[in-house]
Amino acid sequence: MTVTGIFQMIIVLSIMVIAAIPLSRYLAHVFNGEKTFFDWLFDPVEDLTFKFLNVNKEEETDWVKYLKTGLIINFLMLIIVYFILKFQNYLPFNQMHYKGLSWDLDFNTAISFITNTNWQNYGGEEALSNFSQMALVFLQFTSAATGLVFAVAFIRGLVRQEAKHVGNFYLDYIKSIYRLFIPLAVIFAIIMLSQGAPQTLTMQKKVTNMTGVKQTLSVGPVASMVSIENIGTNGGGFYDANAAQPYENPNPFTNALIIFMMGTIPIALFFMYGIMIGNKKHAWTLFAVAMSLLLVCLVVVYSQEAHGNPFLGGLGVNIQAGKNNPGGNMEGKQEHIGIAQSSLFAVSTTAFTTGNVDSAHDSFMPLSGMILISEMMLNLIFGGKGVGLLNMLTMVIIGVFIAGLMVGRTPEFLGKKIEAKEVKLATLAMFAHAFIILVPFAIAIAIPAGLAGIFNPGPHGLSEVLYAYTSTVANNGSAFAGLNGNTFFYNISLGLTIFFGRYIPIICQVAIAGSLIKKKSVPESAGTFPAYGPLFYAVVMGTILLVGALTFFPALALGPVAEHFAMVKGHLFY
């Protein structure tokens, strides 16, 4: 580990937190329906949209209708994009005459993008027309908005008392796209453009390079996609190699910028939550939980990567960092990005469930790999748009329930009683997450169709499959590499895990909001333990670690942990 490396991390993370504070205020105003500085611009556009959609924006609905509306819109978009990808050869901007995707790959891809996952079993520049890419960009806006508005509905469930209505889905949805994602996407697309990312409708460019060799360069509307893929924590890049491709991530500055784009909104959502419920101390405590988890992960990954593979060291490879030697584990990393930034990128993309990668996670040290998988298993270290907050609050409800009993009262969360219904829904969400990861994973490593895709033997191969199912269920979308996912089995099974991994927890969580919103809020007293401060931190952290560890300990032990101990003993799996 180097001082510069550590400073790079501190600076990037600090800027994210600082930027998140004003952003959170703005977002709270937006979703509380209060005045903002930009109303003069957005109000008329929104009114026009609602007139066009024939929607009364004043009319609020209960949680069932809110949820239903969101799911139906998701489903319609899924169908549309499925057909765009299927028939891309009949559609414009396809100079390379790429054929439509096979139905299983198409199924996988459409679901992957509608759910903010962006798992990619295709290589973008070699399979999709620019029109298809732009269809996916469209979903990158809407899927981010979907997660965000469900979180907003949940927050209203906590804030409102003895009420029924959680909000107007259309209003929240359009607002989050118009007032958050589009403006930011435009700004960051321009910055990416200035840094060298292409933005064109041409698909390929033939050039003669400096050495006189003729070369074909794949180009397209890259800058716009990089911008929303990260702002919306989607992670699906234009190119197969995602941010490891220089056109998507030209230099160390853009690398840091991408991390900034991924993390700032999820952090801001925690603060926004604090403002909306009127308890900032509570939100800061949850922020502290997530941030300390992030930092622990970062320390492990960076130290592991910087330390390198002791086995290679033993063979005489110089793994010590020196003037002209980065040292450590450089396998699968870009020279111009380096170990520190790659570590931060990898930890961030799995924490903020983006799924964009700038290095091969497959080539990280075993324990680093374990951390990356664990982050997605928890899926609440700030997390993706809205869902990270939702998952955090689900864990809070479970933790508060048990801890609440321990103080001798019916457990309360922010003054609302946590009763059988909330416990059932929260634990179901938790159970569904674990079930959808573990069961398909176990099937995949038991049947030939699953085993066929595995590239490496031993525990590393196990990690490859575990990573794939965890990444899809967590709607992360990053890949460990090493696993050939574009097979019938993986396209379908991963498509299904993405689908259920996304919607079952969300349905449970919005239902919790529907139940909480009906309740009265009991004022805090000395008899209720405060939802902030070190004690609350310990309760939430303890619940997260205990539930996470107990659920995934065996799988992690057999994958990365076994690989680590094997490596110490001198066994490698290649």
Place this chain on the structure above:
Amino acid sequence: MSQKSYYVSAFNKKIILSAVRDSFKKLNPKILVKNPVMFVVEIGATVTIILLIKNLFFHNFKFIFFTFQITIWLWFTVLFANFAESISEGRGKAQADSLRKTKTEVIARLLKVNGTEEKIKASMLRKGDVVIAETGDTIPADGEIIEGIASVDESAITGESAPVIRESGGDRSAVTGGTKVLSDKILIRITSNPGEGFIDKMISLVEGASRQKTPNEIALNILLVILTALFLVVVVTIEPMAGYFHGYISPVILVALLVCLIPTTIGALLSAIGISGMDRLVKHNVIAMSGKAVEAAGDVNTLLLDKTGTLTLGNRMAVNFIPAKGVDVKELANYAQLSSLSDETPEGRSIVALAKEYGLRGRHIDEKNIQFTPFSAITRMSGVDILDKKESIRKGAVEAVAQFAEQNNGTVDKDIIEKAAVISKQGGTPLAVAINDRILGIIHLKDVVKGGIKERIKSLRKIGIKTIMITGDNPLTAKAIADEAGVDEFVAEATPETKMSIIEKEQALGKLIAMTGDGTNDAPALAQADVGVAMNTGTMPAKEAGNMIDLDSNPTKLIEIVEIGKQLLITRGSLTTFSIANDVAKYFAIIPAMFAPVIPWLAPLNIMGLSSPQSAILSAVIFNAIIIIILIPIALRGVKYRPASASSILTKNLLIYGVGGIIAPFIGIKIIDVIITYLHLV
């Protein structure tokens, strides 16, 4: 308050024996299915038996002894859980039995419409019948006195041997079947049909026959069931993982892991905790009509306390002597005591006691020489005439005594009248003492707050409970007592409707209210309150409206009821935490052992240094079983509870049951491993 209660210790031989018997009866899957966690263990234990038999046929002897031991311990796990439940039920049953003894068949003297009397069996009585009960009769059923007054021995229900007075009309007209008339004759209108009486209700309550799961228990059960399902998924997916490494894990080991992971500890103790929570109330002579009420008691935010009888002793006591000008305090004390010698009222006795503080004790008086004048409502004073000294001593209302002195040609000092007025203003009662024409001074009588009340109120505040005092007194008196007792709020000049309006106001804020009451006019408020404790001496409507009945009729007990409710929830939460935290150590014991033949690299995970894979698994299973037995006393007694803020209670319990729950099994499993290795059990 040393009195008999129906509380029976759980640890007597008879209860233990019958609990052991019941533990086996409860192996019946039809019964066990109500406890899903233990039901899963039973299925697992059945699976291992089948495997054991299969191994016998395949002569797989190497593995048989191990399988046998695992199987035995799995069955022990189920039996221990059943035992925990049985023993808590056993205590209730024993209590019910002792109540049933009071229910011998009684002959009732039915009064017919035409005025004649007929003897019939008590079990033939119906609601609305009128019966006669005289000295020595046992009251045949619950009823209301419509005529007469009698002293009744209610020890059958309350355990209190001193008789109580019951009379027609007013708030003391209710009588309970099974109690005995000690004197006089009363007419009773029966208010309950056979089998629905108070004692029947009590029996079914303490026996747990009508026990329903409480809301928090239901929620916790859901959590436990889903956790069980989660661990089932975890364990089932281990087999393919082993298969990936071309290994095979015996289902015996998988069952062992599953049983260790699912929350068996809390699953086993959950119903015992609930039953013994109700039991602890019985120990305090409180009968809760439902477990829900006990839980609600833990949630209470506001206590509504009557001033008289709850916060104060209900009698005014002498607290100070204020002499008139030129009079020595001792002289005043002397005559005050003299005047009160025959006064058997609590006020009178308190004056005698106070005077003793001035060294006036062991007084001898010549009875022939003395003539007492008792208190009457007309004269508003009482006193004594000492005939040989011609001294007439009078004590009573200030104006009355002043008049008495003036009649004896004395003058009344204005100063003393003013002093008396000050006492009145402070909420006290002034009594003047005069001898012949001279007013000696004033006795200050005060409504005295019960000892220890202030501390109790303070500890309630610490746990976030607001206290509101209700009194019919004027605001000044009310304030004085409220300050002295340290209550948060008070309502003076309250009418019966005041309680109701306070309850509704607090409930509108989302708060839970507890109160006590005994009168019929308390009934609506008792019904509206979240926890309504009716006094056993109270009227039938009051008892029916409340969700708890205090057999001792001691309103201060409300505070204990709240603590018992809290303790119940704390015990559940703490043991749940402990149960889940235990899993960490079990993983570290079983996972490396399980995979030792398949993935030898995992050996460093065996951080406890357990001697062999088989001993590691067996140790974890044994620990998992005996921890249930070890925790039974805590489940029955409840986790220690001392009033403190929620944060400090939580911190303490998190450290003991959370952190302790992580560490304890590491030590326990290691010890068991050492023992079974030493005994060559594996």
